[in-house]
Amino acid sequence: MIVVDVMSGVLLGAGALFALSGGAGLLRFPDFYTRIHAAGVTDTAGAGLILLGLMLQVSSWETGVRLLIILLFLAMTSPTAAHVLAHAARRDGVPVWREGDERR
């Protein structure tokens, strides 16, 4: 059982790290598109790894199935949300940040 616990701990830690780095990126990145990228990491890698870590800890398979459904739902919706945001910004003419530009 110790192996499962360690794996689950590693997954949870990695997920928390991704969520944290997503938050940092949201504050630090220079423009809209890069910030969407950071927020997307929080939703997909962060939440996904945490859910996988939790799935290793479940005591009954019903809970595992529920977590799996949440994972599938997140895997479909959050990249779509990030894509739609970026797409709308592109249509609206939000300029892309290039090396040397100022932060926006």
Place this chain on the structure above:
Amino acid sequence: MMTFVLTNVTLLVILIATAIAISRMRALYEATMLGALFSLVTASLFVLLDAVDVAFTEAAVGVGISTVLLLGVLALTRSREAVTPRRRHLPALIAVLLAGGALGYASQDLPAFGAADSPVFSHPITGTYLHQSQEDIGIPNTVTAVLASYRGLDTLGELVVVFTAGLAVLSLVGPPARPEETMPRADFHLADYRIIRIISGILMPFILLFALYVLFHGEYGPGGGFQAGVIFAAGFVLYGLVFGLDKAQRVVPRVALRILVSLGPLVFIGLGLATMLLGGQFLDFDVLDPNHPEEGQHLGILLVETAIGFTVAAVMTTVFFSFASRGVSR
């Protein structure tokens, strides 16, 4: 207990920070988005307080539908808040402090959270509902038993409130425009949004299935007509947003909506009259199946929940269609 307190405090801090950010913000689009965040955090708090039914509704209405409606309104008006004159700051501050102080003072009279001697627990009616309902009605979720059967008349009142609010909005905004008037503008290309269209197409059956599950599972777990209605409506609103109003109106025509809006109160009151004709009291479901009162209760509760679901979904969808079609047809 420690985790419980920690989670609650964190959520409350986020809630307060969001409220302050909203009040300091002039750009109304951003404020609307933060309003959605406020609702989401509120919904999480409701889950922590074991009020999952309320959390469902808050998540679907507060985060989904009302945000979409506010965005639709902002598209019709200016999206920047007018600057308040300085001389109004002091009266506003006094009003807020007085109201907040009164609420804080009144909250001293509330029993402590989970206190065993609070009126909710010590009143004999609680025992009646918790124990007697298993014999009278025999459904595990006491909330549904109280809501649909014991206090059916109150719920009828709530449904009439939803119905009246819908009518009031429609009489102010006007009914939804005809589908041919709500054709999207020429620069709206569905292919442009192919990914969100495909993803929402995949998710749509699951959203509607989940709404049906919440509707029919209300006797056994959290859920019921109000929650199912708003989830249905959220699905239709999503469809309208992604595929265009004309397509959404082809799925749910205006005539059907108009009938469904009034169907709920009609079925509810009709059921009450039917129980009276069968010799019982208004909304006494026992008489629906005289030999098996429990079966009668089940039938009555199911009909009532379905009626509520139809009306709530139809009112929400109609309000969205009316607001959105004003934006398109102008």
